[in-house]
Amino acid sequence: MTETQRSTLSACFSLAIILCALFVTQRFVLPLLWAAILCIATWPLYRRALRLTGNREILSAALVTLLAALVFITPLALGVIQAAHQAPALAQLVAKTNTDGLAAPEWLLRIPMAGDAIYNWWQATLGQPHGLAHLLQDGSVGRMQSASEVLKRVGSGVLHRLIDVAFAFLCLFFFYKDGHALQSQTHAIGAHLIGAQRWALYSLKVPTAVRATVNGLVLVGLAEGVLLGIGYQFAGVPSAVLWAAATCVLAIIPFGAPLAFGAVAALLLFQGNASAAAAIVALGVVVLFVADHFVRPTVIGNATKLPFLAVLLGILGGVETLGLIGLFVGPVVMTLFVTLWHEEKRFRHAGTRDAAG
Structure with a gap:
């Protein structure tokens, strides 16, 4: 067997x-990917914990894992608690709407061009007794046979998500604890596969891209939700805390925040509070404009040296392809692509200089 054949067989x-x-x-x-993203994003915090605990790896890993769990799980738990408190009232509202019908608001008639059509459709569907059930009978809600089936499906989904979250934080603990060994092994494998110099160039880009994306998407999205939540409270929005939590989640996704504050404005408008609805829309547009045009491109683009279009394509393409985790994987892929693009340009320039010499 030749050396080439042996190398091919070994690779296979x-x-x-x-x-x-x-x-x-x-x-x-x-869950492993989520744990890896959290570990990379919070690795400087773990290193600081190591210094404070005298390089006790297990203690530091446990403390930082607990802190990360508190930071990420507490808002989710608060949102779930608020949703549980509001669920009976929402169920009662849906049942009453389905039983008695919901009259179309008069302001629909003032919508230019399409107002009459929307008003007539509302009256013919939601305005009639059991109109909501007829509207949903062809969808998944209509196919639910009983409340027990609904609870079974929801409970099963929640249980799977809880298992994923618990396993992700368990993996996060071990990623912290064995992080230095994982780094050494990863660097050795990467340098062996693509060369030490090239691996050093790419390996530095991934942590930077992950941390910039976490800061630019998660932290900025949470800040948007907090600011808009304060506006909800002043505007007298029912269940303002729950709407603020929903805004925080949706604001992490590009173009998701308008869905949240648009729904809040529609709720206020339906209640007849047009001035508060207009104020919420104005506040949402201002907050969204500042966050999407100044803060996010600055945080993500400056850290990763990516053009804004590459950042946007990475985020949207990642979400479309991979779901929520694509928010973080997409920018990393685009960072590596742009690094490869500049690397090839340097190779071409170097080859041109050598040829001229």
């Missing part, structure tokens, strides 16, 4: 092992 053997490992652990790939 290694690839087969990797594919088998992915097949066996496919159910937990997503």
